Amino acid sequence: MRIGAHVDSADPLAEAAARGAEAVQFFLTDPQKYNSPKPREDAELIRASEVDVYVHAPYIVNVASPNNRIRIPSRKLLMAHAKAAAELGAKGLIVHGGHVGAGADLAAGFVNWRKAFEYAESEGGLPLPVLIENTAGGDNACARRFDDLARLWEAVGSFGAGFCLDTCHAFAGGEDLIGIVDRVKAITGRIDLIHANDSKGGFDSGQDRHDNLGSGKIDPELVVAAIRASGAPAIVETPGGVEGQTADIALLRERAGN
Ligand SMILES: [Zn+2]
Numbered sequence: 001m002r003i004g005a006h007v008d009s010a011d012p013l014a015e016a017a018a019r020g021a022e023a024v025q026f027f028l029t030d031p032q033k034y035n036s037p038k039p040r041e042d043a044e045l046i047r048a049s050e051v052d053v054y055v056h057a058p059y060i061v062n063v064a065s066p067n068n069r070i071r072i073p074s075r076k077l078l079m080a081h082a083k084a085a086a087e088l089g090a091k092g093l094i095v096h097g098g099h100v101g102a103g104a105d106l107a108a109g110f111v112n113w114r115k116a117f118e119y120a121e122s123e124g125g126l127p128l129p130v131l132i133e134n135t136a137g138g139d140n141a142c143a144r145r146f147d148d149l150a151r152l153w154e155a156v157g158s159f160g161a162g163f164c165l166d167t168c169h170a171f172a173g174g175e176d177l178i179g180i181v182d183r184v185k186a187i188t189g190r191i192d193l194i195h196a197n198d199s200k201g202g203f204d205s206g207q208d209r210h211d212n213l214g215s216g217k218i219d220p221e222l223v224v225a226a227i228r229a230s231g232a233p234a235i236v237e238t239p240g241g242v243e244g245q246t247a248d249i250a251l252l253r254e255r256a257g258n
Helices: 012-019 043-048 068-087 106-122 146-159 167-172 180-188 220-230 241-256
Strands: 003-006 023-027 052-056 092-096 130-133 162-166 193-195 234-236
Touching: 003 012, 003 241, 012 023, 012 043, 012 241, 023 234, 052 068, 068 092, 068 106, 092 162, 106 146, 146 180, 162 167, 162 180, 167 193, 167 220, 180 220, 193 220, 220 241, 234 241
Parallel strands: 003 023, 003 234, 023 052, 052 092, 092 130, 130 162, 162 193, 193 234
Antiparallel strands: none
């Protein structure tokens, strides 16, 4: 079982070592900006490392958007990040499920997702798995409620899309964590990564506010159960820096068992 943390991008291998983590996730650019990633000086070190690497796409990426000026740059940015993440030997590029505007038809969002994968194919194909992550908030999200996730998967499943299950987002998004792995797998057929987070917000609150395991509203045993049932690696995206995340990783190791 590989367990790690979302860390600062400056020196991810040092961050992994500080936490005793077997995996790390980081951003390649400012998550709020449309910046293409630049080559990294530590690329060879990262590629050669024993640590499993995941890259999180910028939050600003929304390939589902009906707005051209968001959707088109998002598509390109996703592809640029996929290429840069593959250069680091990353196991996956995580991207949020995205959303359409208030009052817009969610069906357009699913079509746009399909087009994003078609664009990637026209550009030579994705060099690594893109893992679509469930999100916590909004009524127009493509991957908050699992009945919508099923429609999304009808659009993207055939392109080999992967899935990242965030326990905070699921709980705050109104999906019961009991039996969640089976429910997801019935839709996607796969879970590639677990984002193992507690939630400051209550069930179905729509709040994307991560907390340390056991400190928020989620029974940590349900997070452990999701990791076990999925057999997937887990990344904590929790507060508290080295100390907080090391404790979260220790809790998961102890209870999920190696
Ligand atoms: Zn997450």
